[in-house]
Amino acid sequence: MTAKTSTASTAAETIKTVTHLAAALKAPRITEAAARLADHARDTGWTHEEYLAAVLEREVAARNASGAQLRIRAAGMPSIKTIEDFDFDHQPAARTPIHALASGAYLSEHRNVVLLGPPGTGKTHLATALGVTAARQGHRVLFATATDWVARLSEAHTRGRLPAELTRLRRYGLVIVDEVGYLPFEQDAANLFFQLVSSRYEHASLILTSNLPFSSWAGVFGDQVVAAAMIDRIVHHADVIALKGASYRLRERGIDTLPSIKAEQGSID
Numbered sequence: 001m002t003a004k005t006s007t008a009s010t011a012a013e014t015i016k017t018v019t020h021l022a023a024a025l026k027a028p029r030i031t032e033a034a035a036r037l038a039d040h041a042r043d044t045g046w047t048h049e050e051y052l053a054a055v056l057e058r059e060v061a062a063r064n065a066s067g068a069q070l071r072i073r074a075a076g077m078p079s080i081k082t083i084e085d086f087d088f089d090h091q092p093a094a095r096t097p098i099h100a101l102a103s104g105a106y107l108s109e110h111r112n113v114v115l116l117g118p119p120g121t122g123k124t125h126l127a128t129a130l131g132v133t134a135a136r137q138g139h140r141v142l143f144a145t146a147t148d149w150v151a152r153l154s155e156a157h158t159r160g161r162l163p164a165e166l167t168r169l170r171r172y173g174l175v176i177v178d179e180v181g182y183l184p185f186e187q188d189a190a191n192l193f194f195q196l197v198s199s200r201y202e203h204a205s206l207i208l209t210s211n212l213p214f215s216s217w218a219g220v221f222g223d224q225v226v227a228a229a230m231i232d233r234i235v236h237h238a239d240v241i242a243l244k245g246a247s248y249r250l251r252e253r254g255i256d257t258l259p260s261i262k263a264e265q266g267s268i269d
Helices: 003-024 031-044 046-074 092-101 123-136 146-158 161-169 187-200 214-223 224-235 248-252 261-266
Strands: 112-116 141-145 174-180 206-208 240-243
Touching: 003 031, 003 146, 003 248, 031 046, 046 123, 046 141, 092 123, 092 240, 112 123, 112 146, 112 224, 123 174, 123 206, 141 146, 146 174, 146 187, 174 187, 187 206, 187 214, 187 224, 214 224, 224 240
Parallel strands: 112 206, 112 240, 141 174, 174 206
Antiparallel strands: none
């Protein structure tokens, strides 16, 4: 047996051992990385430590990517949107604040994000994109419309589990509430929503989207006092971003605007 054949045989046996150990550790990607990097490591003269670090780095990167996909799927977002996909040419004023939020600093600071604007201006896209970004950064995220959140809290309240549910939700780094204001809330529903907002105040972040300016929220929640208290807690530590213009859905059909949009736009300004 030549020295070259002996070396190849030893390498093959070593890879078999690595495969067995990787399976025991439930880290199958180590096998692929070890085999793929072995020749390169020998050719370039890597130390054992450099080779080991390179193999483990690929396993960690793959696990992080897999974990991010699991968090994105568990978040319940209606579709996967990214910041890169958003057309900032139609919302140029949003470009700088959204890219700043993409760093994720607002999550560690337990700050909120509020996206206001007429229908079709990209509020849900941006809320979802920030949610996807947060999930990729390691944060647990949950997404639902305002009415769905109220239904969820109402069910927990009926079962006598509301405090426990609010505590559980506080463990999520980001809760996204879409479409605040599309439907008015009855008093009980408004109180439940207020409890969600209060439970997360200075503990964890919220992203909210609404087609209504804050001045119209009293009509949504049926009570000026409740609305004022809720807005106070939301905006105390928040980035409020106003989106303007016609619906992109209407633009695709060659329709400039709807009769109600100009009135709504003026009130948000």
